[in-house]
Structures are given as C-alpha cells and as structure tokens.
Amino acid sequence: VHSGLGEFEIIKRYFEREARDPAVILGVGDDAAVIDVDGPLVVAVDTLVEGRHFPPTLPPESVGHRSLAVNLSDLAAMGARPRWACLALTLPKADPDWLEAFAAGFFELASRFGVDLVGGDTTRGPLIISVQLLGTIESTSALTRAGGRPGDDVYVTGSLGDAAAALALLTGQESDNADLPSELMHRFAYPEPRVDMGLGLSALAHSAIDVSDGLVADLGHICERSRCGAELAVEKLPLSTALLGRFPLDAARQFALTGGDDYELCFTAAPEAAEAIEQLADSLNLTLTSIGRLTDGDRLDVQLGGRSLDIGVAGYAHF
C-alpha cells in the first residue's frame, strides 16, 4: 500500500478506455493486447525525451498530443491508416493533473484519427514517452523513401520552419523570447499529422518522408534510399506569415531548411501526377508547394538565385 497512484491505478484511471475498433480482441489490461489483423501491417515507434525534444515548460496536453502526432506522421509518410497504439510512459511522479491533461491531449488526437490505445506500460523515471503505432495499408503497397525517380517533382505540404522557430524561441536560443507568436507556438505544440494526405498519396506519389529532422536531412534520406540526387530552390520554400513576421527572410529560410518538428510531408511524384496531386491537396484544404525535382545525380543541390549553396548543416542530429 502506498500513498501515490500505483501503475495499475494510473493505467485504469487514465488509459484503459474501451476500444472502438472491433478488430481489437483484447485491449489494455493483460500481458499483451490481441488484434485481428488481415494484410500488411505498418509499425512505427518514436520517442520524446523531456529537455531534448520539448522543453519542460510544454503543457502536458501538448506532450500527449505530440507523442502520438510524431508517430501518426510516420504512418502518414507510409500512406498507411493508423489504427492501434501502445504507450510506454516513464514519469518522474504520478501527478493526477499532469496525467489527466496528458491523456486528454493524447486521446483527442487518437479519437480524431480513429486510433485505439491497446497497450503500454508506465514506469517511474525521467519524463520519456515512447509511442508505438500500428496501421494498415489500403493501397497495393506502402509508400517508402526508396521509390523516387530522377525527374520526379519534389513537394512539401503546409509551411516549413515554424515549429523550429518556436522551439528556438522557447528554449532561448533566440535572444528575445518575450513575444513568441501564438501561431508558431501552436505549430510546435500541436503539430497536425498529414494522415489523409498520406493516404491519398499512396496511389499517386513515388516516395515520401515526414519532415521531422529538417527538410535537407529528410529529403537527403529520400535521395539516399532512392539512389538519386535532388535540386531544391530556396525561393520556393513555403514560409508562413507568422514566421516571416517574426524573423528576417534569411533566418526563416534556415529554419525551413534545417528545422525539424514541422511534421509536414515531403514527397516526390512524376510530373504527370501533378494535377491529381493538386486536386488531392485542394480537397483536404492543404497548402502544397513544389520545391524542386529529383535528379540522376548523387547529391542534394540547394539553390538560391540559381546558385548552389553550401548548407553545412545536415538537419537535426540526434547524437
């Protein structure tokens, strides 16, 4: 008997919810969950570490939202439908207010995308959240990083650099953090995974990745896995009004090129697919920008005013 909330109480009170998906045969509460799966299963896992991926001041609703959003974004990049999640939550203490807010942020996003929490565990330790997400493929095959072909157009959804700019302001890397615009803060705290766009792209695009480590690093992964190069025009990068209102153009572009955390999709497709892809984005009310093309080279060529830049930073390095 102990005064705080025990592991089993935490799970029961905050995380044991009736699964809505009839494919869930057994949910939270046993040694493992059991799900009825028929066909290709997509599996992603992503971890958030307090003080590394988000500042300790981030509201728990946002921590809950982001811990699922980063995984939803991985599945979006695979053109998969997210279905079932497991949550491994390591917590310094069992604070009911924190847990309630965290669960609210997590489940708001989960229910919006039809995801059931089927398992997980809670342990005591530094605040680290690891979510594992399972999804299914409705197309003939998954969208990967490896399918890009020279001549493909390169696209990104939404706008880039907002979340990285917010994080820089939040963590004081930028000197004046007194006036963090709420639009930028929202982009960091509540990233919107592009799940429906990914589902639509699974039949239209050749390759895709989500922008989590920075555009240069992530487009670089597509190039590496697709064994091709790319040209990217800095002038074309989609920059939000909020970002341009707070930072000079140069700094905004730097955030867009190398900042992670936006969780937009970067993908490539044949020029013939352009019209269908624009229609898809329109139907989802999503901004879409063509920023360059894949080449038969072996490097990522970032151009400004038609001249190659030496970028010198390869996105976000985790170590």
Place this chain on the structure above:
Amino acid sequence: VHSGLGEFEIIKRYFEREARDPAVILGVGDDAAVIDVDGPLVVAVDTLVEGRHFPPTLPPESVGHRSLAVNLSDLAAMGARPRWACLALTLPKADPDWLEAFAAGFFELASRFGVDLVGGDTTRGPLIISVQLLGTIESTSALTRAGGRPGDDVYVTGSLGDAAAALALLTGQESDNADLPSELMHRFAYPEPRVDMGLGLSALAHSAIDVSDGLVADLGHICERSRCGAELAVEKLPLSTALLGRFPLDAARQFALTGGDDYELCFTAAPEAAEAIEQLADSLNLTLTSIGRLTDGDRLDVQLGGRSLDIGVAGYAHF
C-alpha cells in the same frame, strides 16, 4: 557533421540486420516497417529504466538481453509466438563498446526465438529501453489472465525469488553483497522467457501471467481478472539451491512471494489437464510445481502450515 556516432549511424551499424522472416516486407530504415500479417496479432510493450529496473553496473549484454526477455515473457504468458520487435533506445552517449555489447545480448536472444528487429529509434537521454514485441497466435485464441476457474490447479515454472535476491544483493539492500552467487546473478541478468511452455499451454491452461511483479501480485491479477480467489501453500514454492544456500528459508520464501524479475510463468488449469501439462514441462526439461488452486472466494489466501498469512506486501509497485 559531428564527432560521435549519429542516430542513423547507430541504427545502421548496430541494429539494421537483414530480417529472416519472409513476412517482413520492409524492415529497419524507413519511416515505419511493413509486415505481412494474417490472423490475430499479439502486442506487448515493456520498458526498463536504468537505476530502477536494473543497476548501472549491469553489463550491457545483460541489458540487451533483459530488454527483449521481459517482452518475450509477456508473449509467453499469452501463449503467443514472438515474431517482430521494435526498439526505442534512449542513451546518455553513443559508446560503441556499449552499443556492440547491448546489441549482442539483444540479438542472441532474438535469433534464438526467431524474432526480427523491424524498427525503432535512438534518442539521447537517460538510459531507458522500451521494446515493443509483436507475435502471432497459433491456437484458437490467446491465453489471458481472465480464463481461470475455481478448482483450477495453480502452477509455476522453474524456481522463484532468485532474481529478486540477486537484485537485493546487487543494490546493497542486503548488507553482505560480497558473495553474490553466480547462479543468482545469472538469473537476474539473463532471465529465460518460457516461450515454448507458453505455446504448449495455450491449448491446455485456462489462464496465465508471467511473474514480473512478484507471485502474490501476479496471481492476484489472475484472481481479479478471472473473478475468483486462490489458495497458495508457501511450503510448495519452488526455491533454488542457490537461493537456499545464500538466504535463510524465511527470506527465500519472501523473495519468492513478492520478488519480481524471475519471468517464470504462473498459470491455472483444470485438474484433468495435469498429466498433459506435466508431460509438456518434461518435454521442455522445465521444472513445474503445483502451488495451490483457484477458489470461488474473492481473495488470495497465502497459507503456511495450513494457516493464513498476512502478507502485507502486494508485490512490486511501480510508483
């Protein structure tokens, strides 16, 4: 460019291995893995926190082994066949020696049970390892905590209390830690998940759980989920020679009743199944002990010399 190993190098060098299971369509290296699944999928996740679940002095081979073993044990308790794992690894620094030894411990166990590592991520932070394991069911349904019936015999595999005794000696909760017997240390450092026993039990047992939080707590979970009580005879608890050689009988029994970390199976079955269950254990060269029975009561009655004990500790509480 940075001097240490980056996330992508760590994954490539230590964790990107060719999957041997043809069901793995896409393994480590993209936004997510893709697996061809047909039928019920079993999903478990378990986390180990340095300083909480194991002492910082534990060799990295053992950390790798245990991080997978605890999940294999969950699947064993479901009567499932383990197939695919994801690894979320949070590390204070990228030490090649540590990573190599950790991976050796992880993959030795993985390959022995035919498990492919299909995904994961590495992040920087305090040492925390979260493994998510997927498996399949070959029987008609999974073995759960909920199927126990009054009159069932209660069994445990192997011996109990060894790992808890080792941990107490390792962490200095026991005064004299100079002579930690190597058998006890091995039981803590390299627990052997009872996967084959679980697979065999799926057609024979009514309910099962793995002993990870301590026998009293874990048998309590079976009682709660099966809506029944249990009687347990302390005299019958299987205690190893190593444990009895190092501790007085009373202390040994206490470790067996409340110590976790043994990762033996506790399960219940109809008396008519006794012979088949004994034959199964014999064929696997596994010690099996009947320690009591399920009752139509609502409490776990722990008896010594025919009299009920007041245990007072409910196994391992995570908070």
